[in-house]
Amino acid sequence: MEHTKEIQQFDLNQNPKIKDINFHLKKDGVIKIENFLKSDSCDAISKILNGEQKRNSNELTFVHINDAKFFSNALAVSKTSFDLVTSKKVFDISKEYLGNNIRLKCHRAYTNEKYYYFPWHTDNKFDGEKNSKYGIVFIVYLVDTNEGATEFILGSHKYSSKFNKNNFTNNFINENYLNLIKSAKGKKGTAVISDTRTIHRGGFTKNESIKRKSFWFQIDENLDSAERLLINPEFLPKKITLELSNYLGFGRVSGLSVHPVTTNLDRVIPFHVRWQMFIRYTILTFFIPVHWLRLKLNTDFKVFIRKLLGNKVDWN
Ligand SMILES: O=C(O)CCC(=O)C(=O)O
Ligand SMILES: [Fe+2]
Known part of the structure; x- marks a missing residue:
């Protein structure tokens, strides 16, 4: 099948049609939307990754993995993050793609520098196990992102189910899909939206040091499992619709570990x-x-x- 040359790009300021977004997402397994998040909102989320990891504290903090930082409880501390994942634009796009029953599966704000990167993989997994559930992933760039941007194998959501595992080596991808690799470079505030089955990697560079800051979240059509979610009740509306209640998983089992799971201090602290x-x-x-x-x-x-x-x- 023939694919568009580059990842289809939209601009939120031009009010793109949800149907067009959906069409290209279905076709290529990934699209980009510029101006998805305002610059000051990007900065507000970035802030939770600044400074030192808190120790012996009742405040929530990020974890280190080598030279990357991950904050996977962002909705408990950042109203901007909460507003983003519960925004109308996110619901409209997700429901068009997945149907009306959707649940936030997980989220994290993170930085990438030189060593830590996400190898080629798909996101349709529960902890380590590959699943066949449908889902959609949003990566919002909190800074201009060129070097080390997320890369995708265009159209791979249509056939990645034939592989048993979620992860792929660089050699395997280079040998089989080199000409379908597209880099999703984007300005600060751009959202890269993909099907969880699309093969992708992120933060990979040959040698250069990168300074990526991003906010990632996944929404699934499956309501029965998610990572345990912490939220600050202050951020919630007074009246909670059934849709929001299901989306956040109120009264539902979570069951999945909050990633990244870091217990091996000796390997992960920079x-x-x-x-x-x-x-x-x-x-x-x-x-x-x-x-x-x-x-x-x-x-x-x-x-x-x-x-x-x-x-x-x-x-x-
Ligand atoms: O940030 C990226 O470039 C990719 C992140 C990713 O693939 C993931 O967290 O599953
Ligand atoms: Fe991923």
């Missing part, structure tokens, strides 16, 4: 963070006697000292 940890925890170790003494002192004495030093005292 080197510069390990040095920081080494220095910080070494200093903390030397402070054990001081902290021990503080634990042992009685409150009266501590209040007396604080008053003497003119520090704030919250004891009567």
Whole structure:
């Protein structure tokens, strides 16, 4: 079958027709929509990836995997993320493609730099197991994305079910599908929307260092499983429709691990963070006697000292 030369691109500012978007998504398994998210909204989501990972904190934070960061509980901390995944434009596109019963399966904000990349794969899986459910994926670029943009095998959603597994080696793809690979480069705010069965990879570069920031979410026609979702009730409308309730999975089983699952500290923490940890925890170790003494002192004495030093005292 013949394919359009490049990934079909739309511009949200031109009010593209949902039917046209759907047509090209069905045909190629991927499309792009420019101006999908406003620049200040991109920055608001990017912000949750800034700074250091929080430790010993009740606040939510991102995880490290090598030189990438992933924030998979973004809907609990970022109203902009919540508004995006529950927006009318997302519902309109998803329902046209998947039908009226849809559920948010998972989401994450993440950064990509030099080493971590997503190998060639399809997204129709439950944890590690390939499934045959229908789904749609949105990747919103939070910064201009050229180097290391997501690449797709155009039309591969039509035949990827013939492979047993989700992942493919670079050699396998180069030998079989080289001329169908298309890079979905895009400006800040562009959404790359694909069928979960389309073969793709992302963040891959030969040598260059990239600075990608993106927000990714997947919507499935299957209501029975998803990653456990944390949301801030403050972000919800007062009246929740049945559609929104189903979409967010209220009263439904989640069942899937929140990805990426990172338990092996020794492999995933980037080197510069390990040095920081080494220095910080070494200093903390030397402070054990001081902290021990503080634990042992009685409150009266501590209040007396604080008053003497003119520090704030919250004891009567
Ligand atoms: O961000 C990308 O380029 C691809 C991400 C992806 O494929 C995934 O998270 O499944
Ligand atoms: Fe993917």
